[in-house]
Amino acid sequence: MRINRTRWVATGVAAATTMSLAACSSDGSAAEPTGPDEPAGPVSIEIWGWNAETGEQLVDAFNAAQDDVEAEYVLQASNVATQTNFRNAFEAGEDVPCLVQGFAPLTTMVVNGWAQDITDSVTPSESIYSEGALAAAKVNDRYYGLPSGSDGQFLIYNTATFDKAGLDVPTTWEEYVEVGKKFKKDGVDIANLAGEDPSTLMNLAQQAGAEWFAIDGDRWVVNFLDEGTLKAADIMQQLVDNDLVSNETYQDKPALYAYFDSGNMASTTTQWWSLGGYQTDMKKSGGDWAATAIPQFEDATEPVTPGRTTPAFVPVGCDDPDAVMAYVDWLASDEGIEAGRNKESGAVGFPTQIPDPSAYADDVVPPDFFVDDAEAADVIVDAQAHVIGKFELGPDYDAWFPELQDQWGKAVAGEQTFADALAAVQGFVASDLDDKGISYTLGS
Amino acid sequence: MSTTTTTSARPEAGSRGPGAAGPSPRTRRRMAWRRIQALKGASLTFPFLAGFSLFVVVPVIMALRESVFARRSSGGLGFGAQTVSFVGLDNFADGFQDPVFWGGMLRVFVYAIVVVPVTQALSLACALLLDAARRRTAARFRVVLLLPYMVPGVIAAMIWLFQYSPAVGPLSAFFRLFGVEANFYSGELVWVSIGNMALWGALGFNMLILYGALQSVPHEIFEAARLDGAGELRIAMSIKVPFVRASLVLTSLLSIIGTLQLFNEPLLFRAVTPETITKDFTPAMMIYNQAFQVGNLNYATALSVVLALVVGIASAIIYRFTNRQEA
Structure with a gap:
């Protein structure tokens, strides 16, 4: 060779x-x-x-x-x-x-x-x-x-579902929970949280300014319980406690798309590369969707978009x-x-790696999916402009991610709180780093 | 088969050699000829031995070697090379005390207690039914029952995932006809879902072995029983089943070995019910997780050896127990 x-x-x-x-x-x-x-x-x-x-x-x-x-x-x-x-x-x-x-x-x-x-x-x-x-x-x-480039996240929502309920699209995560409660009266879920995929929590934590791993000299500072993470966990907790979300798995794609397409799910966070799949598999609701900026936390000083690579x-x-x-x-x-x-x-x-990808945004907006293609293209560009990009996952990601999946699954099923889940993951990381002989301090 | 040839040929050649005083040239030639024949016979086992050595013996030796070492970073951020150190039996000691590993073991044991007898009973029932049917009919059903065994595990898993799907699968819809809400993805039903999947995979193979054993039962006995007024059910229970006991022991052992190594099915269901099926749900899943996700290959190999020991001991106990019953 x-x-x-x-x-x-x-x-x-x-x-x-x-x-x-x-x-x-x-x-x-x-x-x-x-x-x-x-x-x-x-x-x-x-x-x-x-x-x-x-x-x-x-x-x-x-x-x-x-x-x-x-x-x-x-x-x-x-x-x-x-x-x-x-x-x-x-x-x-x-x-x-x-x-x-x-x-x-x-x-x-x-x-x-x-x-x-x-x-x-x-x-x-x-x-x-x-x-x-x-x-x-x-x-x-x-x-x-x-x-x-990290793929900046944005929100897509079903305009028909919002119009039917007479609700406005939320711009903050706090509003998102409130809108979810109103949707619940009509039997509509505000979003889907797959039980096997904790990336929603990771994204929200990243957006809230969390830093799960940081380097301090020759030690890692591990903190799964910092202010940002707990803020994200609180939003998740409210969504689950009030039963505002569904838990369709990504493994069962036909069922997932059928549910997304049904009008019973009002919105989902997403990124540009998912749009093609939606357009292909969501024919019934195709043309009803609109894109908007991902909700921010109420006390955010500037808009930021989660996204990792x-x-x-x-x-x-x-x-x-x-x-x-x-x-x-x-x-x-x-x-x-x-x-x-x-x-x-x-x-x-x-x-996504260049400073201004706006010239290519039209290319990634699939036809017949959005109410307004030009608006969707703007949202995608805007999401990219505010993407955080970096979210340090530490020296033993492969070890702790399955643990996070376990703990997340239990939290989504209501068997424990998200804060408890994160504390358990932190404990796991500490023990794993001990086993591996890597130096760390637990943040507070 | 070829092993038998080898072992029967060797003592014969050996007994004639040293026992005879001053063998004649003719005897010597015959000895040489026998030795060549023996070697020829033995050579038939070489392909098997080569495969067995390469894919079983060598990995076992490598696993044993890995299991007595440990890799660690020497402090700091963990960047750069790790140091490998000899730790003796520490990994095994940890394994024997690991509550997560033994929790998984207990889980599959309980599962085996339910699933193995059910699988055996159904396989036996299918074999008896086939045996009672006409040959041509039996041949058709035999193939159909063996089909799930031929389907690769991953494909079977995907098929069942669809069958079980509460939204688009046919099973939930079927139960809904009777007013029953059955969600096969839920934590409550996941054992049933896994057991059912495993059952279909094993049924055809076990049935085939039992059916083969039934074919070798002398038919005169059935005729004698019929003359004595025994019905088909009586013949099945009192003659056929006792005759295939040895095969039942074999299929049970294989089922137990397979069940203790449960991996595919729970891994699939982890996606749909992660709150129940954790990453260390079964011993095999924990070994996989330790090796390929945590990255602790040394501990993973030690756990593999422990699992192999447990499977070996369980098989030996069951074998001895059933043999004693026969005696």
Whole structure:
């Protein structure tokens, strides 16, 4: 397999020399780059990801657009397959790719020793990216990930359901609970909280300014019970205690969509990539939905949008982070974004990593779903403009997330309070970090 | 089969060799020939042995090795390499004292006490019915009953997820016809849902083994019983069932082993009722969670060894118990 070992540094000037034939070796044992006057061939990088739709077409377009880097896309079956194959390659120390789509939170990649510090490569390109995208790529103030856009959350609501009940769309979470109580009289749920998915709580906590993990010198500060988190937990508690939400599972997609489509669910928080699915599977209510900004907390000083991401990273062992950065920068260019246009659907992926993606918002609004497509596009852009991006998940996310699922499930089922659930997760994290020999302090 | 060939050939070759004083060249040639035959016979087991070594023996050795080590960060933020240290039997000691692990074990034990006899009884009933039916009819039903066993677990799980769906599945709608609100996703019914799924998966296979055993019962006995005035039910209970007892022991053992390793079904139901099916609900789920989510492979392998021991001991006890009954 051809990999990153080709050490020919592309220098532009030298590339034009007539001795290029001599530089064609892709052998890892080839001579080290010796200086700007030496001939240079393209640097080879291998990219691993599970983007079956446009992964290869993007790489082909990139290869055609420049001569310095030769990229190869190795399509993986899924997120899990990428993780398994990467672990194997990394353990074996052979054929390690140069760019891997983020299959877990960035800190996990750093703790496992997989992601290399690429601060020197990322810094020169900072102006290309949004602040959220840059923040998400950092751990402990160093770039271990590639700038990666977080998908800003917004609210979609069924206008027919709201009109029928004669209710206004809530702009704060406190109003949201009150509107939910009014809907309940008509047997309508204000939202759905899937019992297996605590991401709603994570999003709300992030929006309320929670910081579950922070770094203080060489210790983690763990706090699942800070003011922001408890504020988010309180909203959740009111929704559950007053029986204002349904608990349809994501596993049973036909039932989920049938319920979303029924008019019995007034609203849901969402992000741009979910819209296509809604449009396809919610034919009855299609055309009745409208988008609006996600509700804020009443005492919020400025509007913020929750949104997280799992950035791609450059594995330890890759010698050419600069070449990877060239590819990633190109993806954020107009040419790169256009190259990702899906040949079947005709849509481009929403470039959430750049400061102003508004030119592409129309592309991600599906037809016949919203009452007002232009308004929906504005909402999506606005959500992106206020996205927080960074939400540190600590060094043992894979261990505590299933525990959060357990505790969240019990809280959603009314078997315990959300505050108790969070306290239990914090206890679990403490014990797990003890087992792993990682230093921490519990916040208060 | 090939193992039998090997073991029967070896003593024969050996007994003639050292026992005979000064074997003649002819005997020697025969010995060589027998040895070659024995090797040929033994060679038939090589593909199996290779697979067995590669996929069972080697992993077991690797697991045993992993289980006596522990990985830890040396303080700080946990970035960078972890240190691996030999901890002896500490992981096993932790495993034997882990209330979550043994809680899961107790759960699957109780589940097994209910599900295994039900599965055996139904498999036996199906086998007896097939045995009573005409051959052609039996062949058709045999295939149909075996179908759920042929369907891969994950696919079966998806099919059942749809069947159980309170909103779009047919089962809840069916029960509603009788005024019964049955939500198979709920915490109260989840054991029934899991048991039913597992039952259909195991039924066909057990039935096939029992049916095979029934075929080998001498038919003269049935005729004699009929002449003595025994009805079909009496024949089934007094002749057929005692004859297939050995096969029943085998299928029960396999069922118990499978049940203690319960994984697929609860993992699926975790999504729909996470408040009941926690991440450590069964021993196998806990091992999976420790290995691939918590990332403590050493502890996970120690727990695997403990689980294997428990399954082995449970099988031995049941085997001895049933054998004694037979005696």
